[in-house]
Amino acid sequence: MDVQQIFLSGEVRHSLVDGPGIRYTVFFQGCPHACPGCQNPDTHDMYAVSPVPVSEVIGRIRRERFLDGVTLSGGDPMAQPETLKAIADAVHEIGLSVWTYTGWTYEALLAGAAGEAAIEALHSIDVLVDGPFIMDLKSSECLYRGSTNQRLIDVQKSLESNRAVNWEDI
Numbered sequence: 001m002d003v004q005q006i007f008l009s010g011e012v013r014h015s016l017v018d019g020p021g022i023r024y025t026v027f028f029q030g031c032p033h034a035c036p037g038c039q040n041p042d043t044h045d046m047y048a049v050s051p052v053p054v055s056e057v058i059g060r061i062r063r064e065r066f067l068d069g070v071t072l073s074g075g076d077p078m079a080q081p082e083t084l085k086a087i088a089d090a091v092h093e094i095g096l097s098v099w100t101y102t103g104w105t106y107e108a109l110l111a112g113a114a115g116e117a118a119i120e121a122l123h124s125i126d127v128l129v130d131g132p133f134i135m136d137l138k139s140s141e142c143l144y145r146g147s148t149n150q151r152l153i154d155v156q157k158s159l160e161s162n163r164a165v166n167w168e169d170i
């Protein structure tokens, strides 16, 4: 697939629930995790949609005002790691922060569970909301997460210190 294409599930122009402030949320199509109780089963089959140019998504983000950041969700954005990185780098050029949800843990991504491109993509993310949704650990009190196993990880600090550093601890 052309790196400048995205299998796109949808977009929310002004989200208040996918990270701090007002965020533009991009929902990637495609997820291999099949978590029981997933709220977005329609996003699992990547090929249920036709890919669209990443430039269209970036253009829409650029035209928005009053954004604090962009959140990449899904589906699992790490299932399209080159696309994730292209969008994240463009968002940083605009001057906005990048949060990314994934069903893989930070440690699994670093170990190569989603491939080399996913390890590269980590270098372009500010905060990673990691791990699968686990129904038995579901909680409405977790900030920006669905279950208590999921973490908010400051990715750049984690890469620097060779351990997962929680965003909330900073």
Ligand code: SF4
Residues within 6 Å of the ligand: 031, 032, 033, 034, 035, 038, 039, 040, 041, 043, 074, 075, 076, 102, 103, 132, 133
């Ligand atoms: S990682 Fe997210 S989108 Fe994928 S199956 Fe789990 S809850 Fe659903």
